[in-house]
Amino acid sequence: MQQVGTALGFDPALLRAIAERVGTPAYVYSVNLIRAQYHALDDALQGSRHRICYSVKANGNLGVLRVLQGLGAGADIVSVGELRRVLAADFDPDAIVFSGVGKTPAELEEAIRARVGFLNIESTSELDVVIAVARAVGRPVTVGIRVNPDVATETHPYTKTGEKTAKFGIPFDEVVPVAARIAAEPLLRLRALAMHLGSQITDVQPYHRGTVKLLELVTAIRASGIDTLEALDVGGGLGVRYHNEKAPSPAAFAAAVMPAVNAAGLGLLCEPGRYLVANAGVLLTRVLYRKHAGGKEFVIVDAGMTDFVRPSHYNAHHEIIPLTDGGRGGDRPEEVVSVVGPICESGDFLALDRKLPEVRPGEYLAVMGTGAYGFVMSSTYNARPRPPEVVVEGDRYYVARQRETLDDLLRGEIAAPTTWYRA
Numbered sequence: 001m002q003q004v005g006t007a008l009g010f011d012p013a014l015l016r017a018i019a020e021r022v023g024t025p026a027y028v029y030s031v032n033l034i035r036a037q038y039h040a041l042d043d044a045l046q047g048s049r050h051r052i053c054y055s056v057k058a059n060g061n062l063g064v065l066r067v068l069q070g071l072g073a074g075a076d077i078v079s080v081g082e083l084r085r086v087l088a089a090d091f092d093p094d095a096i097v098f099s100g101v102g103k104t105p106a107e108l109e110e111a112i113r114a115r116v117g118f119l120n121i122e123s124t125s126e127l128d129v130v131i132a133v134a135r136a137v138g139r140p141v142t143v144g145i146r147v148n149p150d151v152a153t154e155t156h157p158y159t160k161t162g163e164k165t166a167k168f169g170i171p172f173d174e175v176v177p178v179a180a181r182i183a184a185e186p187l188l189r190l191r192a193l194a195m196h197l198g199s200q201i202t203d204v205q206p207y208h209r210g211t212v213k214l215l216e217l218v219t220a221i222r223a224s225g226i227d228t229l230e231a232l233d234v235g236g237g238l239g240v241r242y243h244n245e246k247a248p249s250p251a252a253f254a255a256a257v258m259p260a261v262n263a264a265g266l267g268l269l270c271e272p273g274r275y276l277v278a279n280a281g282v283l284l285t286r287v288l289y290r291k292h293a294g295g296k297e298f299v300i301v302d303a304g305m306t307d308f309v310r311p312s313h314y315n316a317h318h319e320i321i322p323l324t325d326g327g328r329g330g331d332r333p334e335e336v337v338s339v340v341g342p343i344c345e346s347g348d349f350l351a352l353d354r355k356l357p358e359v360r361p362g363e364y365l366a367v368m369g370t371g372a373y374g375f376v377m378s379s380t381y382n383a384r385p386r387p388p389e390v391v392v393e394g395d396r397y398y399v400a401r402q403r404e405t406l407d408d409l410l411r412g413e414i415a416a417p418t419t420w421y422r423a
């Protein structure tokens, strides 16, 4: 049986104390684990001039952002909401990369005014709007081209982004003409070529193939007389071990991406999200009830798909560790149970048919590997307030985000109309 304390650096007694103080469900993030992940990657990339731009979508909590900012990370953002977050956490605007297929004119304008490091252009029609906004604002704009490198990856279909049928990036053979259009526009400067292949990638070969393709484009762009490129952005996606996956080492990732970037004589940017935070977070939940039905054992807990959707949405496996008896389950007999939430959907589960030490109502469980794509994907479905987020550093913790209240859920709504509008 995996132990909380040894496996993931959380002290079970501290987790229980947090659960008692802030209630459950609650997310808990470890500063030390985030730092360790960051340093491992940063060390592995020493052979290149590099910057790690944390992908904020994985976990946008200000406490988490502040830790990464303190380590010198840049940020990869996809919305003005994320822009506001990273600016609130004091990230250097020049170290911000703004990607996304559907940036609105208002978002582009705010990013241009904030002088973000570069806007990643994802379509020619977006480029038209960037040019128009740049002219209207009257400011120079540094841009990147997000290339669709057409490189296949082995990951969940929902998180593959680098194949030519995906909605992301500019098709490979349109990149040089797009670069020429950017170069012809006095307010724009082409600073980077970028790719993002997908998420939870456990084989580094696709990174190698992708960077070789980017290098090909660098050569062609330079041959056309454009010499403003400063960096290749190899995207995020570095996989982690949730269960029995073979996660690539930072060294293997570095060995896959550095040769082409160094051959181009450019800086290296990467955009990891999950790698930095997934295993630095747990979701605490409490057992409400036990139930035997249809030949199955159900453990009904107070966290559901609204708090943590990955099991339900991607059929993702997350370890669950009871916090009883030092996180080991002690001498409790093991049994096969489904751990389910309170939401009115049969897809509301955290684990199906899982072998766990026996747990009883009132006891706490830690759902592991929930630091990435956890709170950020939570919802208020069934009118459930979203859980708090707690940041742990050593033996101390603070509540970085309060639990949402029932009043929060009613904010902005009215029960009876005060103003009617007509077309």
Ligand code: LLP
Residues within 6 Å of the ligand: 055, 057, 058, 076, 099, 100, 159, 196, 198, 199, 200, 235, 236, 237, 238, 271, 272, 273, 274, 275, 310, 314, 372, 373
């Ligand atoms: N850069 C770009 C442009 C991205 O779209 C993403 C993730 C990343 C970086 C960071 O990827 P990461 O290093 O975290 O794999 N909700 C899904 C994952 C969706 C990822 C979307 N894009 C999940 O829970 O598995």
